[in-house]
Amino acid sequence: MTAILLNAQDLHKSYAGKRALQGVSLSLHEGEIVALLGPNGAGKSTLLQLLTGLFSPDQGHIHVLGHDMRTQASRALAGLGVVFQQSALDLDLSVQANLLFHTDLHGLARPLARQRIAEALEKIGMTAQAKAVVRSLSGGTRRKVELVRALLHQPRVLLMDEATAGLDMASRQQLLTAVRSLAQDQGVAVLWATHLAEEVKVADRLILLDKGMVRFSGSTSDFMQKAQADDLYAEIFKHLGQPVFEA
Numbered sequence: 351m352t353a354i355l356l357n358a359q360d361l362h363k364s365y366a367g368k369r370a371l372q373g374v375s376l377s378l379h380e381g382e383i384v385a386l387l388g389p390n391g392a393g394k395s396t397l398l399q400l401l402t403g404l405f406s407p408d409q410g411h412i413h414v415l416g417h418d419m420r421t422q423a424s425r426a427l428a429g430l431g432v433v434f435q436q437s438a439l440d441l442d443l444s445v446q447a448n449l450l451f452h453t454d455l456h457g458l459a460r461p462l463a464r465q466r467i468a469e470a471l472e473k474i475g476m477t478a479q480a481k482a483v484v485r486s487l488s489g490g491t492r493r494k495v496e497l498v499r500a501l502l503h504q505p506r507v508l509l510m511d512e513a514t515a516g517l518d519m520a521s522r523q524q525l526l527t528a529v530r531s532l533a534q535d536q537g538v539a540v541l542w543a544t545h546l547a548e549e550v551k552v553a554d555r556l557i558l559l560d561k562g563m564v565r566f567s568g569s570t571s572d573f574m575q576k577a578q579a580d581d582l583y584a585e586i587f588k589h590l591g592q593p594v595f596e597a
């Protein structure tokens with residue numbers, strides 16, 4: 351059995367009395383990609399906000415690499431890389447300056463940081479753009495910088511919230527391939543909130559959230575069977591499109 355890198359137990363969160371999460375538990379194992387699905391308002395963003403330490407749950411616990419998000423936040427956060435839907439880049443700074451800002455936050459020594467940044471940019475063919483101001487880059491290129499940024503401190507867990515928003519098909523494919531190899535080659539555990547069939551396809555497991563509760567956790571084939579008997583699954587199934595389950 352592979353190691354559990356992230357473990358969330360019985361998470362509850364309400365906003366002004368409105369329940370957004372009602373007892374959500376999940377774990378992410380080394381090297382697996384888990385797709386997080388759910389209709390609008392299901393609680394996906396809330397869950398990711400709790401997992402990334404942005405907010406505290408009203409009840410429940412989150413451990414990253416065994417570190418409690420509440421009492422050992424900096425250790426827990428050191429194990430996490432995050433790509434949010436909204437950009438975390440400063441548009442008026444260069445690519446390099448943005449990346450150095452992130453490595454400084456994580457306490458990486460500058461020589462090591464510069465080396466990692468140079469290697470990462472080379473890998474995605476962006477060496478020539480290291481000095482470019484982020485505002486001058488296309489949306490897709492900015493997303494690639496976001497992913498590089500999220501990985502510079504070499505986290506063991508990667509959380510992605512609709513991370514391919516705004517990418518064209520080719521760029522999305524590149525990102526999928528990069529994430530797949532992170533999981534396979536480096537054992538990174540990935541939680542990927544998405545609405546896109548092709549992203550679900552690379553997942554090892556699906557978690558379906560609805561009305562703040564986990565309605566399903568399992569393989570795509572199990573999900574498919576449920577879709578034949580349950581309206582909610584059928585709806586998600588229809589929304590994602592059948593090709594996702596043919597692979």
Ligand SMILES: Nc1ncnc2c1ncn2[C@@H]1O[C@H](COP(=O)(O)OP(=O)(O)OP(=O)(O)O)[C@@H](O)[C@H]1O
Binds near residue numbers: 365369388392396397
């Ligand atoms: N800051 C907030 N204040 C009040 N209610 C909120 C807040 N954030 C989320 N909610 C409510 O909590 C519930 C869960 O919302 P959340 O954004 O987590 O869902 P989601 O699955 O990410 O939805 P979407 O797919 O539309 O982004 C919704 O009913 C939403 O209206």
